[in-house]
Amino acid sequence: MTPQTVNGTRAARVPHTLVLLFGMMVVAWLMTWLLPQGSFDTVQNEAGRSLVVAGTYAPVDDRVQLSPLALFTAIPRAMADAAPIIFFILIVGGAVGTLRASGAIDAGLGRALHLLAGHPGWLIAGGVTLFATASAALGTSAEYIPLVAILAALAVSLQFDRMTAVGIVLAGYGAGYGVAFLNPFTVLAAHEVAELQPGSGMWYRLLLFIPFVGIGIHHVWRYARRVQDDPARSLVAGLPANIEPVTETLALNGRHRACLLATLGTILLLIWGIGWRGWYLNELTATFFGLAVVIIAIGRLGASAGAQAFVQGAAELVGTALLIGFARGISLLLEDGQVLHTIVHGLSIPLQMVGEHLAAVGMLLVQTLLNLFIPSGSGQAYATMPIMAPVADLVGIQRQVAVLAFQFGDGFSNIVVPTNPVLMGILGAAAIPYDRWLRFVLPLLAKWLVAAAAALMVAVSIGYH
Known part of the structure; x- marks a missing residue:
């Protein structure tokens, strides 16, 4: 990853996420040589999901030794194994690409902000x-960067500051990913790995959406009011800004409205299909492709230009697809080397000692820390859920709770970790130094994590599944 610069200061210098994941593959391969090899007995529940049986861990008789070549053969095998979610994400990227090419995203958000x-x-x-709603439903994030200058100009005109503008964007982004109800890049990916119905358990995430978004609104509003009362208390007071005072956006016309209505209809269709028809990845992928076709038609993009927009949108997620493959390679090596259950066994012991409720909170803390090294939500799902799902079985909590801990840990910390290119891009667009941003956002992250811990304990208590 190229060092990100904000106001001429390097905020982070870390390797590309693909390098980090391959390094984790190397560590996984070494573990197959260093750790004891063993396995649990497994059973199938009524839903056909394989569950590990507590108390059945035992060493294996025939030790497997993986050659260095296994590091490289694991990658194409992992890509093939993760093909359904990879193709799904590419199709979603293509659909969002056509929506962006129609101008509906920029015009819709710009119009809403001006109203x-x-x-x-x-x-x-x-x-x-x-x-928050856009991130929770469609997984949008980088699309917000061009809107930062517009929002900053609006905020300054209201006697706020550009930190308030960035707070609005990133509080929404963080809350949307943290309590996403239908995010294809995090929730649906994690459900696929955990062998759960994609989108299942949406009712609880929808309930959580309101209070977590409310926490973000309250945090930004308190800061904005403080700056209104005393501009000297602004965290960016005296710092030069290199943003252009953009006040005009693309006009929202009838075609844009039709595209946005089609997108809303698609989201409602997905909720209906998941909740009442038991749709899985094939149906979800087909629905997003159908949305792309509709957008091309009603947005009057033209067949060739629409196809180009679709390809470009999908191409922007090729990196994400590769991250998923490499992340899956980590667990594949651990499975081949017969040490995955050894790691699960080791993690489950301390978690079983603290009880179900604190075990769920422990999962949240682990996922939050891992997001520093794997800022890709889909990559983190494929790297961690193969371990966390069976740990949940052993600890005695539902796998749905483990997925919730994953999305909390991944989503909320997105607005803090300097390895997140979306965060650094937004800060750069508003000329916000990373250290000043931390002073603004760390209290918000603390509030979210405390609320997330409480939500996980409630989820354990009610048997959320």
């Missing part, structure tokens, strides 16, 4: 909710 501009409280509350 809220005359009402400071509604700008913050509506802006955070808007970004």
Whole structure:
């Protein structure tokens, strides 16, 4: 990864995520030589999911030794194994690409922000909710970067500052990913790995969406009011800004409205299909491809230009697809070397000692720390859920709780970890130094994590599944 620069200061210098994941593959390969090899007995439940049986871990009789060549053959095998979710993500990327090419995203968000501009409280509350909803439903993130300058100009005109503008965007982004109800890159990917129905358990995530977004709104609003009362208390007071005061956006026309309505209809269709028809990845992939075709038609992109937009949108997620493959390679090596269950056994022992409720909180802390090294939500799902899902079986909590701990840990810390290119891009667009951003956001992250721990304990208590 190229060092990210904000106001001329290097905020982070870390290897590319693909390098980190291959390094983790090397560590996994070494573990197959160093750790005891063993396995649990497994049974199938009524849903056909394989569950590990507590108390059945035992060493294997025939030790497997993986050659260095296994490091490289694991990659194409892992890509093939993760093919359904990889193709799904590429198709989603293509659909979002056509929506972006139609101008509907920029025009819709820009129009919404301008409608809220005359009402400071509604700008913050509506802006955070808007970004959170888009992230929770479609997994949008980088699409917000071009809107930062517009929002910063609106915020300054209301006697706020550009930190408030960035807070609106990133509080929405973090809350949306943290309590996503239908994010294809995190929730659906984690469900696939954990052998759960994609999108299942949505009712609880929808309930959590309101209070977590509310926490983000309250945090940004308190800061904004403080700056209004005393501009000297701004965290960016005295710092030069290199942003252009953009105040005009693409006009929202009838075609844009039709595209946005088609997208909303698709989301509702997905919720219906998942909740009442038992749709799986094939149906979900087909639905997003159908959305792309509709957008091309009603957005009047033209067949060739629409296809080009679709290909470009999919191409932007090729890196994500590779991360998924490499992440799957980690667990594949651990499985081949017969040490995956050894690691699960080792992790489950301390978690079983603290009880189900604290075990869920422990999973949250682990996922939060891992997001520093694997900022890709899909990659983190494929790297960690093969371990966390069976750990949940042994500890006595539902796998749905383990997925919730994953999305909390991944989503909320997205707005802190300097390895996240979306975060650094947004800070760069608003000329916000990373250290100043931390002073603003760390209290918000602490509030979210405390609330997330409470939500996980409730999930354990009610048997959330």
